[in-house]
Each structure stands twice: as C-alpha cells, then as structure tokens.
Amino acid sequence: MTTTTPTAVPTPSGTSATSAAPFTGLGTLLRFYLRLDRVRITVWTLALALTVWSTVLSLAAVYPDEASRQARAALLENPAAVLMTGPAYGIDNYTLGAMTANELSLTVFVATAIMSILLVVRHTRAQEESGRLELLRALPVGAYAPPAAALLLVSVANLVVGTGITVALIAGGLDVVGSIAFGVASAVTGVLFGAVAAVTAQFGEHSRSATGTALAVLAAAFFVRGAGDIIEATGSWLSWLSPIAWAQQTRLYVDERWWPLLLSVATTVVLLTVAVALSRRRDLGAGLRAPKPGPAEADSALLSPVGLIRRLLRGAFVGWLTGLVLFGVAMGALASSVEDLIDEMPQVLDMVGVDPDALTASFAGMMLMFLALGATAFGVSAVVRMRSEEDGGRSGLVIITGTGRSAWLSAALGVIVVQMVVALLVSGAATGLGVAFAVGDWAWVLRMIAASLAYAPAGILVVAVAFALLGCVPRATGLVWVLVVWTVFVAWLGEMLDLPDELVALSPFSHIPLVPAENATAMPLIIQAVAAVLLVAAAIVGFRRRDVQV
Structure with a gap:
C-alpha cells in the first residue's frame, strides 16, 4: 500500500501556496x-x-x-x-x-x-x-x-x-x-x-x-x-x-x-x-460561535416571499427603528431650550428662516425632517440588501423554485415601503414624545405622528429610484446613496448656504413644507406618488427582462 502527500502549488516565484x-x-x-x-x-x-x-x-x-x-x-x-x-x-x-x-x-x-x-x-x-x-x-x-x-x-x-x-x-x-x-x-x-x-x-x-x-x-x-x-x-x-x-x-x-x-x-x-x-x-x-441548528420545519410565514423578506430585514429594521426613536426623543426634548436661545439671539430666526410665531413647531418640524431622512435611508439600505441577496444567488434560487419575478420584487417593495412608513410614524411619535416632555403638552404626540405622513411620498420616491436601479441597472443600485446624501445635505445646509433653487429641487424632501409649522399641499405629494409608481413599474419590467444570478 502506498500513500501520497499533497503537492504544493507551484508559483512563478518558486514558492508555494502551502509554504508561504x-x-x-x-x-x-x-x-x-x-x-x-x-x-x-x-x-x-x-x-x-x-x-x-x-x-x-x-x-x-x-x-x-x-x-x-x-x-x-x-x-x-x-x-x-x-x-x-x-x-x-x-x-x-x-x-x-x-x-x-x-x-x-x-x-x-x-x-x-x-x-x-x-x-x-x-x-x-x-x-x-x-x-x-x-x-x-x-x-x-x-x-x-x-x-x-x-x-x-x-x-x-x-x-x-x-x-x-x-x-x-x-x-x-x-x-x-x-x-x-x-x-x-x-x-x-x-x-x-x-x-x-x-x-x-x-x-x-x-x-x-x-x-x-x-x-x-x-x-x-x-x-x-x-x-x-x-x-x-x-x-x-x-x-x-x-x-x-x-x-x-x-x-x-x-x-x-x-x-x-x-x-x-x-x-x-x-x-x-x-x-x-x-x-x-x-x-x-x-x-x-457555531450557528444554532434551525427548527425541523420552517415557519409557514417563510414559505411566502413576503414572510421571507420580512425575516431577512427584521434585524436591520429593529436597529434603525431603535436609533430613530432615541434620536427623536432626544431632539424633541430640546424644544424648550431653543425658545430660550431665540429670546437671547433673535437674529437666528432670519438665518434659518424659522417662523417666530410657531417656533416649537418649526423646530420639531426640522427634527422630524431629519428623522424622515433616516427612515428613507433605512428603505434604501433594504433595497441594497436585496441586491446583495441577488449577488449571493439566493434571490435566483427563490425564483427558480416557482416564485415569479414580479411577485418577488413586488413583495420586496411592499415589505420595505411598509417598514419605512412604520419607521416614519414611530419617528413622529418619538419626536412628539420628546417635545411633550419639554413643553408639557401631550397633544404633540398625535400632531407629530400626523405630520410624519407628509414625508411618506418623498421617502417612497427615493426608494422607488433604488428599485428602478435594481430592476434595470443592478450594478448601479448603490448610486442611489448619492441622492440620499444630497437630500441630507440640502436639508442640513441648503438654507444657510443659499443653494440655487434648481439644485435644491433635486431633493424630493425640498418640496415638502416644514410640517407641522406649515400646512402640506396635496399637489407635490401626488406628483411624487405618481413618479414613484412609474419608477416601480420600470423596475418590474426591467427585472423581468434581465438575467438574475443563480
């Protein structure tokens, strides 16, 4: 009986992989x-x-x-x-x-x-x-x-x-x-x-x-x-x-x-x-840490595209939601201090364009806008996660087992949009809770929850852009972060830097009034919703026509 030993892989330099x-x-x-x-x-x-x-x-x-x-x-x-x-x-x-x-x-x-x-x-x-x-x-x-x-x-x-x-x-x-x-x-x-x-x-x-x-x-x-x-x-x-x-x-x-x-x-x-x-x-x-053995039978919810995608995004959703809640409560609690600052330094009102008659509402609206951007960032990250699922061949495996392409993408869209809207509502509630603690008026909780809905069409539009890239040009899906970063930049510094209106308009959130200090108008919300529907339709058509990695 003879035995053999592994032969080292030769390399141009004369070394081997096993002896490196x-x-x-x-x-x-x-x-x-x-x-x-x-x-x-x-x-x-x-x-x-x-x-x-x-x-x-x-x-x-x-x-x-x-x-x-x-x-x-x-x-x-x-x-x-x-x-x-x-x-x-x-x-x-x-x-x-x-x-x-x-x-x-x-x-x-x-x-x-x-x-x-x-x-x-x-x-x-x-x-x-x-x-x-x-x-x-x-x-x-x-x-x-x-x-x-x-x-x-x-x-x-x-x-x-x-x-x-x-x-x-x-x-x-x-x-x-x-x-x-x-x-x-x-x-x-x-x-x-x-x-x-x-x-x-x-x-x-x-x-x-x-x-x-x-x-x-x-x-x-x-x-x-x-x-x-x-x-x-x-x-x-x-x-x-x-x-x-x-x-x-x-x-x-x-x-x-x-x-x-x-x-x-x-x-x-x-x-x-x-x-x-x-x-x-x-x-x-x-x-x-060895992975724990899974149950003998999968949860029935995982047998549907919606249940599977919800399970995939559960950890990220909880993490983002926790961060948004903590930030919302902390920022809302600053409402009373802002009034003291403006009393000592009224020129700030001219610099940031805040209505002095609705100071608390304006401040709460600013904080809510940033939280809405955070909820939108979660939605975009979820779409990028779906791209990584495809890169790993897992989306393709689901599709070849009988799930239609349109059903898979629609399920992803539905789960992500619902979770993003939930994040918006919870962010509004957290901000309202912080303001209520600061000023002693609990009506702010419901007021901020209602105001948060005004940002839903803008957030969905950004997510729809991500889906359009995923469906039509998957390699470019990550480029949607450019839009997210620009939107944050405009919200943070656009007013102070006096950016041109044409550049500011590229941010979907720039078309939303500073709720609840200002009343939202229906037309911009309708236009954004229609644009989002068209982008989603393009995403589904593109996804059905292109190759999916398996």
Missing part, C-alpha cells in the same frame, strides 16, 4: 484593496471634508459675535444636547473653534468609525462568507496577509479622511493646531473601531452579524459617553469608559492635549492582538 510566509503578498493585496475601494474612500473623504467645511462657515455666519456664541453655549446645559454633542469645553469663552469641536466632533468621530467598520468587514468576514478568501489563500498568499491588508487599508483610509478634515477646518479659518488634533483624533478613532470590527468578524459566519455587533459596540460607546457627560459637563469617570470620549477629551481648540489618544492607540493594539488570537482558534469560513 505569514505576510507573503501583503503589498500586492494592499494595492489591490486600495484599487477596489478608491471610490469609497474618496466619497467618504469628500463627504466629511465638505460637511466640516460648510458647517464651520455656517456656524460663523449664524453666530458672528461673542454674545451669540455664548447664547448658543447655554444650549449645552440641556441633557439631550449633551447626549448628542459631547463634553462642554470652553463654554465660558465660546469661540468658533470650541463650538465646532463641541457640536461637530461627535458626528465626525462616529462617521469615521462607521466607515472603518464597513471596510474591515468587507475585506475580512465578507470575503470568507463569499468564498473569495479561500480562492485567494490557494495562491502564494500568507495566512495573515489578507487581514493585515484590510487593516492597513483602513489605516490609509482614515489617514486620508483625517487629512481632509484637517484641511477643511483650516480652510474654514480655524486654528491649525486644533485642526490637526481634530483630524488625528478622527483617524485614530476610526482605526480603533476598525480593530473592533476585526474582533467581531471572528465570531459569526456572516458579515451582517459582524457588522451589526461592531455597530452595537459603537452605539454602546456613544451612550456610555453621553451618560458620562450628562453626569459631569466636562466628562465623568463613566465617560472615560468610551473610546469616543478619549477623542473628545483632547479638548480641541480649547486646551489641546494629546495623551488621551494614546489610550485609543493602546486599545487598538490590544484589539488587534485579540483578533489574531481568535483567528487561530477557528477554521477558514467558520466562526467561533
């Missing part, structure tokens, strides 16, 4: 990943840099003198404002730099963290789940080269984004040292949460669970930091348990100190060490 050193091919992989994500990194950099730059200019225009800035600083005494901003440094002498750091840094830090989480999972667990990493490992590529390349990619991405943020702040007229510290803090925080994603990628077999767990850690860090800052205005012991607080404790533009960032660096090193140790304890493609 741990980091063989790292440089090649890094260049490849950079090429794959060059557009993503560019979009993140431009989006954050332009947001920072335009926000600084807007704050400078709205709060041009010390008196107006001090009136603004008084808002930070509200617990809801502290939760959504951060520790209040420099409020005794509230400069433009201190205002920017206190009120914008949290948004930027969270954005870089989300970018890093998505990039790390995309190049680690998602590659394993799809089987591409196994093919890659068959080449002369070291075992640690792919994850190392992913982490280096995230480091480069954060370096680019941090540089863009620094340049944008300096271009806005802020101090150079503080701007550099802002950029460095953003980059370091992003890399840290990239390391968090590297750890969460070791546990489950699916990229969605890795992303969801990492985002849950980010959310926990957000609320721990918020609770700590509510206890003490400049941060309590509880704040120091959050990595986000470490970045904010640099005291940007007030009294810069760099040592809190060393905590972020040290934690990143520890997390990466843990990720490497965990990766050694599992097989390629598997997770440390």
Whole structure:
C-alpha cells in the first residue's frame, strides 16, 4: 500500500501556496484593496471634508459675535444636547473653534468609525462568507496577509479622511493646531473601531452579524459617553469608559492635549492582538460561535416571499427603528431650550428662516425632517440588501423554485415601503414624545405622528429610484446613496448656504413644507406618488427582462 502527500502549488516565484510566509503578498493585496475601494474612500473623504467645511462657515455666519456664541453655549446645559454633542469645553469663552469641536466632533468621530467598520468587514468576514478568501489563500498568499491588508487599508483610509478634515477646518479659518488634533483624533478613532470590527468578524459566519455587533459596540460607546457627560459637563469617570470620549477629551481648540489618544492607540493594539488570537482558534469560513441548528420545519410565514423578506430585514429594521426613536426623543426634548436661545439671539430666526410665531413647531418640524431622512435611508439600505441577496444567488434560487419575478420584487417593495412608513410614524411619535416632555403638552404626540405622513411620498420616491436601479441597472443600485446624501445635505445646509433653487429641487424632501409649522399641499405629494409608481413599474419590467444570478 502506498500513500501520497499533497503537492504544493507551484508559483512563478518558486514558492508555494502551502509554504508561504505569514505576510507573503501583503503589498500586492494592499494595492489591490486600495484599487477596489478608491471610490469609497474618496466619497467618504469628500463627504466629511465638505460637511466640516460648510458647517464651520455656517456656524460663523449664524453666530458672528461673542454674545451669540455664548447664547448658543447655554444650549449645552440641556441633557439631550449633551447626549448628542459631547463634553462642554470652553463654554465660558465660546469661540468658533470650541463650538465646532463641541457640536461637530461627535458626528465626525462616529462617521469615521462607521466607515472603518464597513471596510474591515468587507475585506475580512465578507470575503470568507463569499468564498473569495479561500480562492485567494490557494495562491502564494500568507495566512495573515489578507487581514493585515484590510487593516492597513483602513489605516490609509482614515489617514486620508483625517487629512481632509484637517484641511477643511483650516480652510474654514480655524486654528491649525486644533485642526490637526481634530483630524488625528478622527483617524485614530476610526482605526480603533476598525480593530473592533476585526474582533467581531471572528465570531459569526456572516458579515451582517459582524457588522451589526461592531455597530452595537459603537452605539454602546456613544451612550456610555453621553451618560458620562450628562453626569459631569466636562466628562465623568463613566465617560472615560468610551473610546469616543478619549477623542473628545483632547479638548480641541480649547486646551489641546494629546495623551488621551494614546489610550485609543493602546486599545487598538490590544484589539488587534485579540483578533489574531481568535483567528487561530477557528477554521477558514467558520466562526467561533457555531450557528444554532434551525427548527425541523420552517415557519409557514417563510414559505411566502413576503414572510421571507420580512425575516431577512427584521434585524436591520429593529436597529434603525431603535436609533430613530432615541434620536427623536432626544431632539424633541430640546424644544424648550431653543425658545430660550431665540429670546437671547433673535437674529437666528432670519438665518434659518424659522417662523417666530410657531417656533416649537418649526423646530420639531426640522427634527422630524431629519428623522424622515433616516427612515428613507433605512428603505434604501433594504433595497441594497436585496441586491446583495441577488449577488449571493439566493434571490435566483427563490425564483427558480416557482416564485415569479414580479411577485418577488413586488413583495420586496411592499415589505420595505411598509417598514419605512412604520419607521416614519414611530419617528413622529418619538419626536412628539420628546417635545411633550419639554413643553408639557401631550397633544404633540398625535400632531407629530400626523405630520410624519407628509414625508411618506418623498421617502417612497427615493426608494422607488433604488428599485428602478435594481430592476434595470443592478450594478448601479448603490448610486442611489448619492441622492440620499444630497437630500441630507440640502436639508442640513441648503438654507444657510443659499443653494440655487434648481439644485435644491433635486431633493424630493425640498418640496415638502416644514410640517407641522406649515400646512402640506396635496399637489407635490401626488406628483411624487405618481413618479414613484412609474419608477416601480420600470423596475418590474426591467427585472423581468434581465438575467438574475443563480
């Protein structure tokens, strides 16, 4: 009896896939990943840099003198404002730099963290789940080269984004040292949460669970930091348990100190060490947490397209809904503080175009509009999820078992639209609840629920655009995020930057009055509804005619 041993795969360099050193091919992989994500990194950099730059200019225009800035600083005494901003440094002498750091840094830090989480999972667990990493490992590529390349990619991405943020702040007229510290803090925080994603990628077999767990850690860090800052205005012991607080404790533009960032660096090193140790304890493609065996028989609801799609989107829907509720209550609770601000600084009314006779309603309407944008973003993400289901061949498998193409796409449309409208209504209720707490009038709850329905046609129209791309040009489905980002930009800064009407009109939400401060008119809603129906019809026709991956 004879035995054979596996023969190493020969390579042009004379090495073999089985004998490759741990980091063989790292440089090649890094260049490849950079090429794959060059557009993503560019979009993140431009989006954050332009947001920072335009926000600084807007704050400078709205709060041009010390008196107006001090009136603004008084808002930070509200617990809801502290939760959504951060520790209040420099409020005794509230400069433009201190205002920017206190009120914008949290948004930027969270954005870089989300970018890093998505990039790390995309190049680690998602590659394993799809089987591409196994093919890659068959080449002369070291075992640690792919994850190392992913982490280096995230480091480069954060370096680019941090540089863009620094340049944008300096271009806005802020101090150079503080701007550099802002950029460095953003980059370091992003890399840290990239390391968090590297750890969460070791546990489950699916990229969605890795992303969801990492985002849950980010959310926990957000609320721990918020609770700590509510206890003490400049941060309590509880704040120091959050990595986000470490970045904010640099005291940007007030009294810069760099040592809190060393905590972020040290934690990143520890997390990466843990990720490497965990990766050694599992097989390629598997997770440390074995999946639970499913029931012997599937739920009868899963036998229908509607039930299956609802199950696929359940986790994302609950996550988005939770975030919208928390944001709605927190922002609504600021209503009473806004009235105090306007009493001290009436010129703000002219800058933002708010009706002084309906101040609370105008403020609540602004918050509701942003929540409606959040509900719309959920709808778009759900459509993009359906695209990923098709890429994985799962939609095709459902179709070839007897489900019609039109039935499958219509089921997806129905579930997503219903969930988005539910998110709208719940967002309105949450905002109304926050306002009711602030002003003591519980009629606001029903009023805001009714007002939220005015945004339904605009949200459905954006989702219909996503469906049209999915049905007709599936590779371009992700481009719908450009429309979402533009809509958010117009809602946030369109009025202050005095954008041309033609550009503002590209946002479906620009055609909706600021309800409940203003009355909604029927014609724009009807036009948007008709446009959405036409786009959905085009999506169904396109989906029936094109190939579906199996």
